Amino acid sequence: MTGPVLAVDQGTSGTKALVVCPERGVIGSGSAPVRPRYLPGGRVEVDPRELLDSVVGAGRAALAAAGEPVVAVGLANQGETVLAWDPVSGEPLTDALVWQDRRAEPLCAELEAYAPSLLERTGLPLDPYFAAPKMAWIRRHLTRQGVVTTSDVWLVHRLTGAFVTDAATAGRTQLLDLDTVDWSRPALDAFGLADERLPAVVDADTPVGTTTAFGPELPLTGLLVDQQAALLAQRVTEPGTAKCTYGTGAFLLAQSGPLPRRSTTGLVGCVAWRLAGRTSYCLDGQVYTAASAVRWLTELGVISGAEDIDTVGGSVPDAGGVTFVPALAGLAAPWWRGDLRGSVSGLGLDTTAGHLVRALCDGIAAQVAELADAAAADLGAPLTALRVDGGLTRSALLMQAQADLLQIPVEVSALPDVTALGVGAVARLGYDRALTVAEAVPRWEPSAVYEPAADAGRAAERRARFRTAVAALLDAGPA
Template sequence: MTGPVLAVDQGTSGTKALVICPERGVIGSASAPVRPRYGPGGLVEADPAELIGSVLDAGRQAVADAGEPVSAVGLANQGETVLAWDPSTGRPLTDALVWQDRRAERLCAGLEPHGDELKRLTGLPVDPYFAAPKMAWIRRELTREGVVTTSDSWLIHQLTGAFVTDAATAGRTQLLGLHDVEWSAAALDIFGLSDERLPAVVDCAGPVGTTTAFGGEIPLTGLIVDQQAALLAQNALEPGQAKCTYGTGAFLLAQTGGRPATGVGGLVSCVAWRLGGRTDYCLDGQVYTAASAVRWLTDLGVIAGAQDLDPVGASVPDTGGVTFVPALAGLAAPWWRSDLRGSVTGLGLGTTAGHLVRALCEGIAAQVVSLADAVARDLGAPLTSLRVDGGLTRSSLLMQTQADLLQRPVEVSALPDATALGAGVTARLGLEPGLSPDRVTPERRPSAVYEPMIGPAEAAERLATFRTAVDHLLERA
């Protein structure tokens, strides 16, 4: 058995690093912040220097915390975040357009006639959320120089000099063929990116180069996109198993096995991971604003932070008639309306911070129910339970609301930092290719299980109220 691996999760608001020993579990950890910038016109950007700096800081601190060297490195990334950079020097040519950036909306509107073809080719609908529209926007509006890629390719190049991306991350671009898992010439042509130099698409596990960033010459053996990393860490290895991660957004993924499912309920079908040349697929649904909506309430002074959700929400018994559709960056699956913005209705002189908090939790949970319902339609059977992870799972109010509206148990992972753990799984598999994923994924044990505390009729009534509010937004758009 080889030694510990360093698992790094480069996320939207920070980077988390874990040193994971196969016998002793997590023996070192650290984090470093990232501060995205928000601006007019849907601008959400990050400084590339801050991205790589957070990777180096968190990784080095985790290794120091462990007090022993690591045998390999695994890297998880944000997925749809992109930038242009000089491949000869590694110098960034633009800031990183974060996955929430909406400036490619007009470009996407012009591509609507190609929507069905792109969905058939790549599994993904036309939406600014994905990487290709942002890449095309950079080429039209910012620079024609260098290469334009997802952020993982730049980070990998900074660490090792290699020019690669993994199959799961490539699947988030809308440029990867869903069935052959190769760059699609037809999709590239639609986006006007046919002349681009693109990174090689590699398996999620396997050596791609070495780095001296974390002490000695260490191989980089694991690469995976963030939500698929969490799916792997949640041990969702069989078709029908699903997880939801509550972070900056909320992301529900359901395994579909070795064949992509045809999403008819508004979800997208994409690569879960490619290991040993075998591709597994998943259905994927998104809520664009979860923790970012909590941060919005915080910035307004309604609460002091996410830690206030439970005490402030407990100050009232219900939402007081307030309905909050937290579409602060548009509505994702199953609606795919990036042009919509959120709404808060039912306000009165008696509305308090507690009512707003409860309405926000209900709005997030109701959107996740819509995703779970879409999974059930696509797979032909409802989810028996929902495995959840991410920072907002610390809120008992949100998790209980989720169980109530879903009418299914919600199992909160006892393992924090599921995305980083998934990166550690790929690093271990790349270091020891004879292992199978089920031997490397952490033992799944929930820290808490939330059972529904209301009946189906009340759940249906509350969901209907939320969906009526969404319908009103759709009608006015």
């Protein structure tokens, strides 16, 4: 049995670090905030140094809280966040463009002729959400110097000196061939990135070097993109099973097995992980605004924070005819219309804060239900349950709405911080090659299970209202 590992989850709004012991579970934790800047024109950026400082700060705090040594480190990352940097000095040459950033929209429109071939080759629709459009935008508008990569490559380089990315994170760029799990020359050509120096694509459980950033010299033995790390920790390892993480956005991933699958419904086909040379794939759907929509309501003064969702929303029996499409950063899968804005309809003089909160819960849940239907269509069988994690799963109102609109049980993970736990499991696999995946991943159990309380007809009506509101947005076009 290996000793404890340090598992670091570098996320959009903060970094969480856990010291995870195989026998005793989490024995220390630390966190550090990250403050992305939300700017006009759909721009979202952050100082890369803040990302690195948060990783080091959270990791050191977790180690101090644990009070005992660890044997290895794992690092999870945001996925589609990119920057340019100097590979000699390691210094950033630009701010980091966060995954939510939309400034590459015109570039994607210009490359529309390549969209079908890119989808077939990489599994990803052409959209500024992914890394390659942002990388190409940086090269056109900011700098031709240094290298341009996803944030994990820079963080790993600063920690260890290595120049690598794991296969799942590489799959978020739109530059990875889904079949060969290597960089695609035609995709690089399409984005004008053919001359770039690219990191080596490695297995998630690959020892990539050592770091002294957290104190004693430690091997970095696990790398994985955040949502796939959560997928692993939720033990969604068999085809047909799925999980959804409710964070800044909401992300539904369905396991599709050892063969790549191209979605026909608007989802993303991508690498779940590559462990010990074996690749697993998944289908992925995104809701751009979940907790960020709750934060928006908070800033308007409708509620004082996410902890008020159930209290305020529970003051009314339903949404009172209000329909909320929380596309505050555009619509992601399966529509891929990042240029659209959100909408609230059905308002009246009797509309209260409770109705708005209920409508937001229904809006988030309806978008996730659309993703679940799309995954079921691609997989050829309905999902039988949805495993969920993330901060918003503390809202019984949202989770009940999710079960009602899906008409299947919603199983809330009892494990906090599943992304960190997932990359911690990967770090253990990289450190101890004798371990199996089943042995490395924490035991999974739900803290709560929400069964559908609304009948199928009522659920269908709520979803139909949401689809009508989305159709109105699509017809109206960009604001």
